[in-house]
Amino acid sequence: MTMQSSSAAGGALDRPNAGTLADVIDTILDKGLVIDAFVRVSLVGIELLTIDARIVVASVDTYLRFAEAVNRLDLEATGQHKGLPDLVEGMEEGGAKKKTKGAIEAAGDKLGDMIGGDEDEEESEDEEDEPQPARRRRR
Amino acid sequence: MAQSETATAGVDATQGGGSTRAETVVYVYGVVPGDVAENAAAKGVGDPPSRVALVRSGKVAALVGEIPADAPLGTPEDLTAHARVLDSAVTEVPVMPLRFGAVVTTIDAVEQELLAPNADAFAGLLRDLEGRAQFILRGRYVEDAMLRELMKEDAQIEELREQIRGKPEDATRDARIALGERIGQAVQVKRDADTHAVARALDTLGFPVVTGEATHEWDAVNVACLVELSREDELRQAASRFAEKQEGRINLRLLGPMAAYDFVPAPQNAG
Numbered sequence: 001m002t003m004q005s006s007s008a009a010g011g012a013l014d015r016p017n018a019g020t021l022a023d024v025i026d027t028i029l030d031k032g033l034v035i036d037a038f039v040r041v042s043l044v045g046i047e048l049l050t051i052d053a054r055i056v057v058a059s060v061d062t063y064l065r066f067a068e069a070v071n072r073l074d075l076e077a078t079g080q081h082k083g084l085p086d087l088v089e090g091m092e093e094g095g096a097k098k099k100t101k102g103a104i105e106a107a108g109d110k111l112g113d114m115i116g117g118d119e120d121e122e123e124s125e126d127e128e129d130e131p132q133p134a135r136r137r138r139r
Numbered sequence: 140m141a142q143s144e145t146a147t148a149g150v151d152a153t154q155g156g157g158s159t160r161a162e163t164v165v166y167v168y169g170v171v172p173g174d175v176a177e178n179a180a181a182k183g184v185g186d187p188p189s190r191v192a193l194v195r196s197g198k199v200a201a202l203v204g205e206i207p208a209d210a211p212l213g214t215p216e217d218l219t220a221h222a223r224v225l226d227s228a229v230t231e232v233p234v235m236p237l238r239f240g241a242v243v244t245t246i247d248a249v250e251q252e253l254l255a256p257n258a259d260a261f262a263g264l265l266r267d268l269e270g271r272a273q274f275i276l277r278g279r280y281v282e283d284a285m286l287r288e289l290m291k292e293d294a295q296i297e298e299l300r301e302q303i304r305g306k307p308e309d310a311t312r313d314a315r316i317a318l319g320e321r322i323g324q325a326v327q328v329k330r331d332a333d334t335h336a337v338a339r340a341l342d343t344l345g346f347p348v349v350t351g352e353a354t355h356e357w358d359a360v361n362v363a364c365l366v367e368l369s370r371e372d373e374l375r376q377a378a379s380r381f382a383e384k385q386e387g388r389i390n391l392r393l394l395g396p397m398a399a400y401d402f403v404p405a406p407q408n409a410g
Binding site for chain 1: 164167169170208211212213214215218219221222235236237238239240241242243244245248252253256257275277282283286287289290296300303304315316318319320322323326327351353354355356358361375378379382383385387390391392393394397398400401403404
């Protein structure tokens with residue numbers, strides 16, 4: 001079945017309660033109505049910290065990472081010829097499923113490093129019991 | 140109008156240019172209908188988090204917070220607070236988000252310069268959003284699965300790998316860049332195809348769709364859609380169907396409901 005490769009218990013689709021910081025940045029940055037289009041007189045220019053967690057997808061750095069990744073597949077293929085004890089140990093750890101999960105987590109870590117740590121996870125927890133700032137009045 | 144205690148503290152209302160000095164300024168998150176009630180417990184931008192308040196002007200209102208004039212914005216906490224304030228309201232009321240970093244001098248300015256002159260336009264935008272929210276489908280390729288898929292489809296990748304194999308790193312830089320570029324281009328082709336497939340599936344259901352750019356090298360899909368909250372289940376089912384068809388090559392996540400960040404009108408150049 002298709003389910004085996006997914007780490008999510010409820011199927012192949014992951015439905016997080018709250019996005020990570022990287023998600024938030026991708027979602028809100030440069031999005032939304034521009035206040036300058038409406039307000040001129042009372043506009044305040046406030047200092048915005050530089051936020052750029054995006055990586056350039058078409059760059060030499062990315063290409064070298066791709067090459068490294070595809071060459072690493074070689075090593076793994078070679079590694080499969082190792083002795084029986086190693087194989088058994090691998091299976092005890094959960095085999096293929098474990099490996100897939102490792103890849104996903106590694107990707108998450110990389111992104112986390114880039115944008116400054118594990119803050120996003122703490123934030124996500126906060127959000128769940130966050131009261132709503134606005135709620136429709138009962139009429 | 141609702142006058143906050145600190146709203147006018149020391150504000151010199153001189154116009155034009157950034158010379159205005161005030162102890163506090165007013166951060167604006169977004170615009171909501173005028174008939175919403177305030178929840179004072181919500182936490183906004185700044186450190187410590189500012190209080191979130193409502194400024195009303197007839198049929199529209201703005202979600203605002205007073206912040207120090209001299210503190211820069213843009214920490215992770217600020218970004219998540221901006222999103223949280225807007226997104227947590229969206230299941231109850233239509234929300235028109237302003238771009239992160241919108242700051243004006245005073246509460247009065249929000250009412251008189253932002254809301255009052257634009258009330259009809261904002262009300263119209265909010266009517267269009269009534270009962271709807273944005274969701275984002277984000278997919279990331281599973282690295283090994285995608286690499287194997289590409290190797291199977293493109294013999295040249297294996298040839299380039301042969302050229303590199305066993306040679307010292309500094310002798311193979313060009314070959315490695317060529318190999319990586321070929322993979323990068325192939326991933327882009329996959330990304331376009333998968334994004335198109337997701338966008339089509341959502342379009343078939345009648346949901347407006349905006350496709351976003353890739354922000355990570357293994358990004359597969361980044362598609363925002365505007366969905367009636369009553370049809371959230373249909374969206375989830377469509378997303379699940381797509382995810383299951385991927386057989387482990389894409390990790391797909393459904394984010395939302397959130398404010399309609401990708402569905403606001405394009406900025407108008409008013410002089």
